[in-house]
Amino acid sequence: MIYVVIGFLWISLLIYLLMGGADFGAGILELFTSKTNKSHIRKISYQAIGPIWEANHMWLIIAVVILFVGFPVVYTTVSVYLHIPLVIMLMGIIARGTAFSFRNYDAVKDRMQWVYNRIYVYSSFITPLFLGVIAGSAVSRKVDTVAGSFLSAYVYDWFNWFSFSVGFFTVALCGFLAAIFLIGEVKDDESKRRYKRKAVQMNAAMLIWAGMIFGSSLADGIPLLKWLLGNIISLLTIISAAIALVFLWIAILKDQVISMRFLAGFMVTMLLIAVTYSHYPNILLLKNGTELSLLHHKAPDKTIDSLGIALLIGSLFILPALFYLIYSFGKKDQQEAV
Amino acid sequence: MDNFIAARSQMALSLGFHIIFSCIGMVMPFFMAVAHFMWLRTGNENYKNVTKAWSKGVAIFFATGAVSGTVLSFELGLLWPEFMKNAGPIFGMPFSLEGTAFFIEAIALGFFLYGWTRFNRWFHWFTGVVVGVSGIISGILVVAANSWMNSPAGFDYINGKYTNIDPIKAMFNTGWFSQSLHMTIAAFAATGFAVAGIHALMIIRKQNVGFHTVAFRITAIFAVVAAILQPLSGDISAKFVAKNQPAKLAAMEAHFKTEHYSPLIIGGIPDVENHKVNYAIELPGMLSLMVNDKFDSEVVGLDKIPLKDQPPVAVTHYAFQLMVALGMAMLGISLLYLIALFKWKQWLSQTWFLKIFVLATPLGFLAVEAGWTVTEVGRQPWIIQGVMRTADAVTPMPGIVYSFYLFTAVYFSLAIAVTFLLSRQIKMVPEIYDHQPLTLKAS
Numbered sequence: 009m010i011y012v013v014i015g016f017l018w019i020s021l022l023i024y025l026l027m028g029g030a031d032f033g034a035g036i037l038e039l040f041t042s043k044t045n046k047s048h049i050r051k052i053s054y055q056a057i058g059p060i061w062e063a064n065h066m067w068l069i070i071a072v073v074i075l076f077v078g079f080p081v082v083y084t085t086v087s088v089y090l091h092i093p094l095v096i097m098l099m100g101i102i103a104r105g106t107a108f109s110f111r112n113y114d115a116v117k118d119r120m121q122w123v124y125n126r127i128y129v130y131s132s133f134i135t136p137l138f139l140g141v142i143a144g145s146a147v148s149r150k151v152d153t154v155a156g157s158f159l160s161a162y163v164y165d166w167f168n169w170f171s172f173s174v175g176f177f178t179v180a181l182c183g184f185l186a187a188i189f190l191i192g193e194v195k196d197d198e199s200k201r202r203y204k205r206k207a208v209q210m211n212a213a214m215l216i217w218a219g220m221i222f223g224s225s226l227a228d229g230i231p232l233l234k235w236l237l238g239n240i241i242s243l244l245t246i247i248s249a250a251i252a253l254v255f256l257w258i259a260i261l262k263d264q265v266i267s268m269r270f271l272a273g274f275m276v277t278m279l280l281i282a283v284t285y286s287h288y289p290n291i292l293l294l295k296n297g298t299e300l301s302l303l304h305h306k307a308p309d310k311t312i313d314s315l316g317i318a319l320l321i322g323s324l325f326i327l328p329a330l331f332y333l334i335y336s337f338g339k340k341d342q343q344e345a346v
Numbered sequence: 347m348d349n350f351i352a353a354r355s356q357m358a359l360s361l362g363f364h365i366i367f368s369c370i371g372m373v374m375p376f377f378m379a380v381a382h383f384m385w386l387r388t389g390n391e392n393y394k395n396v397t398k399a400w401s402k403g404v405a406i407f408f409a410t411g412a413v414s415g416t417v418l419s420f421e422l423g424l425l426w427p428e429f430m431k432n433a434g435p436i437f438g439m440p441f442s443l444e445g446t447a448f449f450i451e452a453i454a455l456g457f458f459l460y461g462w463t464r465f466n467r468w469f470h471w472f473t474g475v476v477v478g479v480s481g482i483i484s485g486i487l488v489v490a491a492n493s494w495m496n497s498p499a500g501f502d503y504i505n506g507k508y509t510n511i512d513p514i515k516a517m518f519n520t521g522w523f524s525q526s527l528h529m530t531i532a533a534f535a536a537t538g539f540a541v542a543g544i545h546a547l548m549i550i551r552k553q554n555v556g557f558h559t560v561a562f563r564i565t566a567i568f569a570v571v572a573a574i575l576q577p578l579s580g581d582i583s584a585k586f587v588a589k590n591q592p593a594k595l596a597a598m599e600a601h602f603k604t605e606h607y608s609p610l611i612i613g614g615i616p617d618v619e620n621h622k623v624n625y626a627i628e629l630p631g632m633l634s635l636m637v638n639d640k641f642d643s644e645v646v647g648l649d650k651i652p653l654k655d656q657p658p659v660a661v662t663h664y665a666f667q668l669m670v671a672l673g674m675a676m677l678g679i680s681l682l683y684l685i686a687l688f689k690w691k692q693w694l695s696q697t698w699f700l701k702i703f704v705l706a707t708p709l710g711f712l713a714v715e716a717g718w719t720v721t722e723v724g725r726q727p728w729i730i731q732g733v734m735r736t737a738d739a740v741t742p743m744p745g746i747v748y749s750f751y752l753f754t755a756v757y758f759s760l761a762i763a764v765t766f767l768l769s770r771q772i773k774m775v776p777e778i779y780d781h782q783p784l785t786l787k788a789s
Contacts, residue, residue: 059460062412062452066445072419073445076430077438084431087423091743095752098420102413102756106763109409113402114767115774162743307435307511314513315442322446329453337460 033186035132100135144174536710538569543707
């Protein structure tokens with residue numbers, strides 16, 4: 009049953025990265041675009057993301073609940089030592105969730121819209137940035153559980169180049185996913201060109217920040233190359249991700265919406281396998297040389313069993329409903345376009 | 347402000363904020379479902395407009411409740427890591443089920459809000475009902491987790507270790523039923539009175555009378571039924587507290603001396619140093635009767651409880667008195683409403699009658715906040731009753747006070763923003779939903 013629970017944790021993270029990522033990305037694109045395009049992105053992202061907006065963010069809650077019920081030591085260690093980036097991320101979540109709904113449901117559309125939009129785009133940037141920072145810090149061996157000073161216990165854990173490089177990479181990835189998604193949502197050539205240009209920019213940013221991640225890992229003595237190339241699974245998945253990216257660009261040039269989305273999803277899945285498999289079953293690498301492991305730092309068996317069953321039963325309800333939601337709004341959109 | 351007090355204040359603030367939004371998110375879908383049903387059945391446009399107007403409000407409240415709930419799931423660890431390290435695996439079961447319920451709620455809300463023209467009318471109506479039902483289930487599960495802190499179960503605590511963990515037993519702890527029942531009814535009463543009050547005000551102001559009358563009648567009946575049932579559930583809750591948390595009961599009642607024929611103390615100012623309550627009304631034997639169904643039974647007072655295990659008496663007592671007083675006020679208004687409904691129908695549209703409902707707008711939510719103060723402050727100094735002290739659970743990170751200031755500022759701004767948005771919704775009713783009342787206004 010522990011593997012069921014770990015599987016659900018991993019899948020929630022993946023879906024959050026893909027679906028949540030794409031909708032963070034919509035906000036990021038809105039931030040990095042000209043004034044005239046802003047309202048276009050706003051409209052299209054409301055239509056495309058609106059119905060599944062709340063559901064996208066449930067995946068984070070599922071992941072957190074799995075952590076605190078099934079892996080309480082991991083959850084509390086992260087909560088204590090990465091307190092500050094977590095609070096910043098939470099502020100982002102509050103600001104983003106409320107601004108999105110305020111701007112769509114304010115009965116009067118006046119200058120307040122400008123305020124909601126500002127809040128929405130900046131929090132769309134900050135939230136994935138700090139999600140990435142937290143993920144980077146978890147494996148950077150900087151989390152210092154025996155530190156003597158405030159700074160080394162609660163600040164330097166995450167305030168470093170490696171963590172922020174992972175953070176900015178995450179932001180660029182979200183923007184990239186959103187651009188790919190939106191290419192398929194628009195009908196006219198000019199809009200398509202616009203989002204293709206965005207995809208190029210975000211892809212370039214991803215490569216730059218990937219370079220920064222490698223650079224900072226070398227400087228900090230983080231054996232990133234060994235993780236990614238030192239075992240066959242990670243090696244294969246990295247290669248697959250690279251190949252998928254090539255095909256993805258072919259699909260973008262040929263304007264094949266389905267393959268584009270599939271390949272983008274495949275690429276992210278491969279990347280996530282590569283980075284998680286190289287540490288598995290460890291999830292938190294600490295400065296003192298020890299690790300927190302999903303297999304050793306888990307809750308008692310009875311808890312894991314009931315958690316696994318709850319998740320299995322839950323997915324029987326959630327997945328069909330969610331698929332039907334996505335399917336019916338996707339289908340209806342096409343009909344309307346025709 | 348020291349770290350511990352800052353952490354407690356931040357938690358209280360976050361829960362106090364979240365509880366309002368979750369109550370509204372839980373109950374409004376039922377109001378909508380009734381209005382929506384009436385529209386589908388009668389074709390009366392007022393019902394449709396009311397449903398649509400409410401659904402906008404629900405979207406705003408749901409989004410705010412969802413983010414404040416997400417924040418809480420992190421705050422448990424950010425503020426109380428020692429507690430979560432040990433308690434997570436024990437009382438986590440309802441949270442893992444709640445994840446599903448909340449997810450379904452979010453999906454159903456997507457269908458409901460965006461599906462007005464896209465689905466079969468009755469399927470669309472049904473998705474609205476699903477929003478409400480899964481909301482109620484979420485609420486019950488979360489309260490069941492909280493009641494575990496009051497009546498811990500499903501584990502053995504031996505030499506500082508938590509063993510023999512049984513998450514199912516923990517979920518069905520002795521308090522889950524009484525506490526969830528009390529909270530669910532409270533949510534209906536609070537939301538009902540709040541929404542009814544706003545619509546009553548608009549009727550008095552003669553704005554869109556048809557629209558607001560429909561809205562007022564639907565919400566008032568929910569509020570009235572809930573307020574009449576609540577004292578009964580309160581009695582169940584009080585008996586539970588007396589049995590499981592005598593210190594909490596003693597603090598609620600400011601009951602200092604263990605005795606037979608214990609009096610029920612109403613109001614008053616507790617004098618903790620001299621173990622007495624000044625200026626209170628005492629009903630001899632009534633506390634014994636309420637708790638044990640016998641006048642002569644003994645009720646444990648604070649004198650039997652070591653000082654270090656006592657909750658803050660004054661706060662708990664005042665909060666409890668306030669909650670009961672507000673509950674009684676709502677009960678009285680509800681009985682009046684029933685009289686109007688069955689005997690003097692004309693009252694329902696008379697200004698004096700509507701004014702009472704306007705005045706009652708905040709009563710339910712004040713009672714909810716007071717009730718949560720009773721249950722949370724009354725449990726102190728324990729975070730897990732009798733097992734772990736709150737002070738031992740707090741994060742080692744210093745400077746929580748700054749985090750408290752930050753959260754205060756954020757929640758305060760959000761409260762202002764939501765109020766602002768709501769007032770704009772109401773202001774826009776004539777333009778968006780209801781054009782006819784202009785003539786009504788003239789007449």
